[in-house]
Amino acid sequence: xxxxxxxxxxxxxxxxxxxxxxxxxxxxxxxxxxxxxxxxxxxxxxxxxxxxxxxxxxxxxxxxxxxxxxxxxxxxxxxxxxxxxxxxxxxxxxxxxxxxxxxxxxxxxxxxxxxxxxxxxxxxxxxxxxxxxxxxxxxxxxxxxxxxxxxxxxxxxxxxxxxxxxxxxxxxxxxxxxxxxxxxxxxxxxxxxxxxxxxxxxxxxxxxxxxxxxxxxxxxxxxxxxxxxxxxxxxxxxxxxxxxxxxxxxxxxxxxxxxxxxxxxxxxxxxxxxxxxxxxxxxxxxxxxxxxxxxxxxxxxxxxxxxxxxxxxxx
Numbered sequence: 001x002x003x004x005x006x007x008x009x010x011x012x013x014x015x016x017x018x019x020x021x022x023x024x025x026x027x028x029x030x031x032x033x034x035x036x037x038x039x040x041x042x043x044x045x046x047x048x049x050x051x052x053x054x055x056x057x058x059x060x061x062x063x064x065x066x067x068x069x070x071x072x073x074x075x076x077x078x079x080x081x082x083x084x085x086x087x088x089x090x091x092x093x094x095x096x097x098x099x100x101x102x103x104x105x106x107x108x109x110x111x112x113x114x115x116x117x118x119x120x121x122x123x124x125x126x127x128x129x130x131x132x133x134x135x136x137x138x139x140x141x142x143x144x145x146x147x148x149x150x151x152x153x154x155x156x157x158x159x160x161x162x163x164x165x166x167x168x169x170x171x172x173x174x175x176x177x178x179x180x181x182x183x184x185x186x187x188x189x190x191x192x193x194x195x196x197x198x199x200x201x202x203x204x205x206x207x208x209x210x211x212x213x214x215x216x217x218x219x220x221x222x223x224x225x226x227x228x229x230x231x232x233x234x235x236x237x238x239x240x241x242x243x244x245x246x247x248x249x250x251x252x253x254x255x256x257x258x259x260x261x262x263x264x265x266x267x268x269x270x271x272x273x274x275x276x277x278x279x280x281x282x283x284x285x286x287x288x289x290x291x292x293x294x295x296x297x298x299x300x301x302x303x304x305x306x307x308x309x310x311x312x313x314x315x
Contacts, residue, residue, distance in 0.1 A: 165189040171228075172196055172221035178271040179217070179264050209243075213264065216242040223278055236279035243268060243284060269294070283309070 166189075173187035176198070185199040195203050196218060203214050216239050226233035243265050266289055272280050273294045282288075288296060299308045 165191075168221060168225045169196060171225045172217050175217045175221050175224070175271070176214070178267065179213070180267040181213075181217075181264060213242050213268070220280065227277060235277075236281065238281045238283075240283045241285070242282065243286065 169187045169189050173184070176184050176187065181198075183199060187199075188197045189195075190197050190202065193202065193204070196214070197203070198206075198214060203211060203218075206214070216237075219237055219239070223233055223235070223237055225231070227235065265286075269282075269288045269292050272282070273292050287298075288294065297306055299306055301307060
């Protein structure tokens with residue numbers, strides 16, 4: 001901008017100089033009006049007239065020279081200013097291209113990132129709040145853990161524990177006999193594993209099918225044990241697929257389950273259908289015996305009958 005201003009100042013100075021030259025010519029004409037009349041020429045000798053004309057011509061040549069120099073100076077300044085203008089335009093175009101191609105995309109990226117962070121701010125604030133809540137709960141748990149009374153030694157209940165488990169094992173054994181569990185001898189309880197032992201073998205040593213049905217026997221025996229002794233129990237049992245091994249082909253069953261009769265399946269349903277004072281809900285894929293006296297609900301997954309365990313919602 002300083003270069004442009006200096007150029008304009010020089011241009012104005014040249015125009016002012018050219019204007020002064022014109023004023024000199026006008027003043028000269030006013031002071032010498034006789035030069036604009038031709039009636040005096042006839043009385044002037046030719047030598048003097050020639051000298052006068054030469055002087056006038058010399059003055060005019062000087063003025064023309066001054067005007068030419070002024071024009072050349074103006075042309076030079078105009079060219080210089082034009083070059084400055086082109087250079088400045090080129091710089092402006094370069095700056096505009098830089099803004100458009102480099103700075104504007106970066107600005108857009110930064111703006112988008114700022115907006116994303118602003119959108120995440122409520123989530124982060126919520127996370128910080130929840131983290132503070134979790135830390136507070138952990139501190140409370142630590143305080144409660146210190147205030148919690150020490151768990152009594154297991155040995156203090158050993159005698160009572162043995163008597164209760166013996167009666168409980170008898171209930172489980174009775175359930176398994178009702179289900180015609182094969183090769184059944186006695187059911188005992190392992191205090192080391194906190195699980196039952198069937199015919200001298202740990203329940204966990206059998207295949208998944210036997211483990212499933214004996215787990216059901218464990219829960220049903222516990223229900224009977226509690227009801228007979230008027231101990232707290234909800235009074236019902238929900239079992240999912242307790243007979244899974246007995247509905248599979250022999251080739252697909254667990255090798256540890258080989259040798260177990262499928263008669264257990266029918267005895268299982270018969271025993272539960274005659275149980276008194278308790279409720280057992282069985283979820284199985286195979287159909288129970290057709291003549292079974294029980295509330296049987298078949299999930300059809302069609303518009304006929306009940307669609308499934310959770311009723312279908314019509315859209």
